[in-house]
Amino acid sequence: MSRGFESHALRRCERHRVSAKIRRRKTVARHGQLRTPGPIGQLLKIVGIAMAVVLVSGMSVAAFVASDLLNTATADAVELEGQKPVPPDLGELKGGFNLLLVGTDNCESEYAHLFGERCTGADSEGTLNDVNILMHVSEEPRRVTAVSFPRDLMLPIPECTREDGSTTYAMSKQPLNSAYMDAGLSCVAKTITELTGQDIQFAASVTFGGVIEITDAIGGVDVCLANPIKDRYTGLDLDAGTHTVQGLEALQFLRTRHGVGDGSDLGRIGNQQQYMSSLARKLISGEVLGNVPVMLRLAHTALSNLEASTSLTNPTTLVQIGLAVKDVPFEDIVFLQYPTFEDPADANKVVPDYESATTMWDAIEANKQLQVTHQNTANDGVVIEDQPSTETGGETTAPTPTDTATPTDDGVEALPDNIKGNSAAQQTCSNGNVRQ
Numbered sequence: 001m002s003r004g005f006e007s008h009a010l011r012r013c014e015r016h017r018v019s020a021k022i023r024r025r026k027t028v029a030r031h032g033q034l035r036t037p038g039p040i041g042q043l044l045k046i047v048g049i050a051m052a053v054v055l056v057s058g059m060s061v062a063a064f065v066a067s068d069l070l071n072t073a074t075a076d077a078v079e080l081e082g083q084k085p086v087p088p089d090l091g092e093l094k095g096g097f098n099l100l101l102v103g104t105d106n107c108e109s110e111y112a113h114l115f116g117e118r119c120t121g122a123d124s125e126g127t128l129n130d131v132n133i134l135m136h137v138s139e140e141p142r143r144v145t146a147v148s149f150p151r152d153l154m155l156p157i158p159e160c161t162r163e164d165g166s167t168t169y170a171m172s173k174q175p176l177n178s179a180y181m182d183a184g185l186s187c188v189a190k191t192i193t194e195l196t197g198q199d200i201q202f203a204a205s206v207t208f209g210g211v212i213e214i215t216d217a218i219g220g221v222d223v224c225l226a227n228p229i230k231d232r233y234t235g236l237d238l239d240a241g242t243h244t245v246q247g248l249e250a251l252q253f254l255r256t257r258h259g260v261g262d263g264s265d266l267g268r269i270g271n272q273q274q275y276m277s278s279l280a281r282k283l284i285s286g287e288v289l290g291n292v293p294v295m296l297r298l299a300h301t302a303l304s305n306l307e308a309s310t311s312l313t314n315p316t317t318l319v320q321i322g323l324a325v326k327d328v329p330f331e332d333i334v335f336l337q338y339p340t341f342e343d344p345a346d347a348n349k350v351v352p353d354y355e356s357a358t359t360m361w362d363a364i365e366a367n368k369q370l371q372v373t374h375q376n377t378a379n380d381g382v383v384i385e386d387q388p389s390t391e392t393g394g395e396t397t398a399p400t401p402t403d404t405a406t407p408t409d410d411g412v413e414a415l416p417d418n419i420k421g422n423s424a425a426q427q428t429c430s431n432g433n434v435r436q
Contacts (some may be wrong), residue, residue, distance in 0.1 A: 005011050077310040078203070081161050081186045082193075086201050086311045090320045095365055096138040098195050098198050099321070102205035103131030103254075104180055109210045114248060129180035129205070131272070134198065137324050138367045143332040144198050144325060145364050147278070148269045148325075149192065150340060151177035152349045160187035175349065180205075185307055195352065196361060202321075203309040210305025217301040218294065220246030221279050223253060226383045227432035231259030250275075253430075261431050262379040266337065266350070270381030271422060273335040274428040280333070288397045308425065329425070332371050336360065336421035356416040363413035371414045372421045378431070380420065385427040 036230055090097060105128050107119035128254075132149040152175050159170040162184035166184045179191045191199045206214075215221060222244050229238045236252035236259055238245075245253050254272050261267025312318065339357050340350035363370060376384055 019295075057242075077308055077313050078163075078185045079199065080189050080203060080309050082190060082310065083201070083309075083311065084199060086317065088316070090317065090324065093201065094139070095219050096136060096367075097201045097321075097324075099135045099137070099194060100130075100203040101133045101135060102129050102180065102185060102188055102203070103211070104128065104207050105130050106207040106209070108209040110355060111212065115208065126181040128177040131179050132176060132188065132192065134192055134196065134200070136198070136234055136364055137321070138364070141332075141367070142324060143330045143367060143369070144328050144334070145370065146273075146335045147335075147338055147360075148273065148335065149176055149338045150269065150350055151175065152265055153340060154337065154343050154346075154349045154351050155191070155195055157182060157187070157191050158189055165271060166365055185309070189309075194359070195402060196359070202312050204312060205307045206305055208251060211254065212247050213301050213305060215246040215250040217297045218246075218282065220244040221250060221282060223275055223428035224427070225432050226429040227268050228434040229253075229256060229259040231256045232243065232433045233258050238432075244395050257381075259434070260381040260433060263433065264318035264379075266340075266420070267379065267381035267431070269337050270376075270428070271430050272381075273422065274382050274430060276335065277330075277422075277424045277426075277428065280330070280424055323359060331423050331425040332369065333424040334372070334421060335424070336370070336372070336415075339419045353418065356418055360419055361418055363415065366413070368411055368413040370421075372410055372419065372423075373414050373417045374420045375417070376420070376431075381431055382422075382428040383431050384422055385429070 087093065105115075105118065107115065112119035128151070130151045132151070133146050134149070135144060135146045137144050154173050154175055156167075157171045157174045157179055160168045160179070162168065162183045168187070176188075176191065178190045184204055185205050188205075189203045190275050192198070195199055222242055224242050225238055225240045227241050229236055231237075231252070233255045234252040236249070238253075253267075254273065254275060257263055257265055258269045299377035339353035339360065341353050343349035343351045361372075378381065
């Protein structure tokens with residue numbers, strides 16, 4: 001047999017083997033109107049559960065499943081300092097598991113010119129973790145809670161180990177968004193673990209450029225504006241109504257704080273969570289999950305912009321994460337802001353409200369259905385529509401218990417009124433502070 005013929009035969013065998021694997025994967029259950037092969041669709045749905053920037057990291061999950069991309073992901077993976085071993089079966093993790101999603105403000109050369117002084121001014125040195133979301137996936141019944149931490153949250157930063165083996169000094173009070181600059185993704189995870197007491201099994205981060213490229217890959221995300229937004233700091237200029245944002249405009253929408261609510265980082269978090277809910281709906285629709293070329297483009301784009309923990313490089317684990325969240329209805333996907341007080345030493349900073357946070361974590365660990373009691377005001381980044389959506393990943397449900405339950409209902413926890421948030425079933429609109 002000639003070498004050419006032998007090579008051709010081997011390629012045919014390999015194609016047959018891959019084809020057989022694909023056929024076997026198609027036996028995974030599908031739900032509603034989704035027509036995508038199960039594992040890919042289930043893995044992509046996780047992206048809509050956490051924050052857009054952040055959720056972006058979830059998009060890369062599908063890419064990991066492809067063996068030709070797995071080596072690349074593993075090569076750049078980060079070991080989480082102090083992380084407990086993740087068992088082969090996620091069902092062994094009592095109480096569920098946690099995934100940390102981080103958005104960093106890297107000034108990649110290709111995009112640095114878009115961000116003005118952030119990439120050229122006096123404070124352009126270093127990389128900051130400006131978006132920090134801890135996503136908890138509970139045991140049965142499955143619920144997903146995404147808790148956003150303000151970047152200007154003043155808290156202790158522990159001693160962390162850098163990639164080169166050197167260590168940083170522990171600091172008693174620093175802004176959360178300095179942790180990545182100190183010692184990378186692992187230090188952000190360690191800082192949030194020490195603040196919350198929550199073990200973090202998985203973590204990933206994405207950059208400015210990653211947000212631009214990934215939103216381009218999916219054709220943009222629809223966002224609702226109750227009032228116009230005009231922010232000279234980010235360059236965002238949008239009228240009231242619904243808009244499809246992508247690329248640079250999507251990043252401007254996610255970064256704007258001067259354009260929404262009272263102009264604070266807390267208002268921006270609400271605005272980002274609106275984007276996240278909309279992203280979830282798009283990702284589980286046929287527009288993305290039913291379009292193989294779009295999914296492949298999304299997977300490749302996300303992987304090239306992702307930094308992941310080593311625990312996220314196991315395809316089997318990723319499939320299990322996807323299976324864990326695939327049937328969670330939107331009313332049980334809840335976005336919250338970590339509770340804070342104004343920092344007595346600096347009105348531009350905040351400090352933890354440990355008492356309210358303890359109530360929140362206790363309810364999450366008890367797997368209770370969370371009821372947000374906070375009533376949004378003109379200072380918040382979004383307004384909440386009266387009638388929640390009934391869409392739940394391809395199926396229709398009754399009105400959401402999140403909105404109709406009372407604090408006395410069994411299994412329901414009414415959160416302190418200083419904890420802001422909403423469920424993915426609720427329609428929110430950006431509260432632009434340019435009034436017509």
